[in-house]
Amino acid sequence: MNEQQAKDVMTSMADDLGLALDKKKGTESLIRHRLIKMFETLTLNGWIAKPDFWCCNTCASHAIGEMVMHNTVAYVFWNCQDDIGLRECRAVYLKYAGNIITDKEAGNVLAEQLDRLRLGYDWDGDPAHAILVHEYLDPA
Numbered sequence: 001m002n003e004q005q006a007k008d009v010m011t012s013m014a015d016d017l018g019l020a021l022d023k024k025k026g027t028e029s030l031i032r033h034r035l036i037k038m039f040e041t042l043t044l045n046g047w048i049a050k051p052d053f054w055c056c057n058t059c060a061s062h063a064i065g066e067m068v069m070h071n072t073v074a075y076v077f078w079n080c081q082d083d084i085g086l087r088e089c090r091a092v093y094l095k096y097a098g099n100i101i102t103d104k105e106a107g108n109v110l111a112e113q114l115d116r117l118r119l120g121y122d123w124d125g126d127p128a129h130a131i132l133v134h135e136y137l138d139p140a
Contacts, residue, residue, distance in 0.1 A: 028090045030136040034117045035092070039076070041113070046073035046100070053077040057095060074098045074106035091134040103127035 032051075039049035048067050054060035060079045068075060076096040078086070086092040098106040104127040111131070114121050120135035 028087055031090060031092070031119060031133060032086060034119055034136065035078075035094075035133065038113045038117055042074075042076065042109075046071065048072055048075040048077075050075075050077040052083040053079055055080045057081075060095070068099055072099045074101055074109070076106070076110060091132060093130040093132055095130050098127075107131065 036051055039051055042049040048064060050060070050064065054063055056079055060077055064075050064077055074096060076094055078092050078094055082092045094110060096106050096110055097103050101109070104125075107123065107125070107127050111121070111123060114131070114133060118137040119133050120137050121131050121133045123129065123131040
């Protein structure tokens with residue numbers, strides 16, 4: 001199964017559950033837009049950063065693991081299941097790991113980027129835990 005086939009399966013499953021996957025305006029699109037910009041910046045700085053990547057954590061982790069090279073700084077992604085959460089609940093879990101840097105350093109870089117982009121998140125600083133991004137913080 002390739003990545004597009006996996007996304008098609010997840011969309012079909014969501015449809016079967018009655019979940020609307022149309023793109024909403026508002027918070028979800030602001031969060032998505034800012035995360036995409038963050039992923040673009042990270043990619044330019046040696047990271048592998050993949051939004052809406054594969055169907056689930058198992059498939060995404062396997063696929064991204066095959067993409068990591070000796071000079072990859074770290075990686076971050078959210079999967080198709082997380083993307084449903086972003087669309088429906090306006091929250092998404094970022095999974096990440098370091099390669100040249102430690103997992104903890106990778107998490108800290110992501111937290112700094114989220115702060116810079118004024119995105120609210122929950123993370124306890126433990127590199128074994130995903131980062132939950134859940135809101136756009138309006139400038140004061």
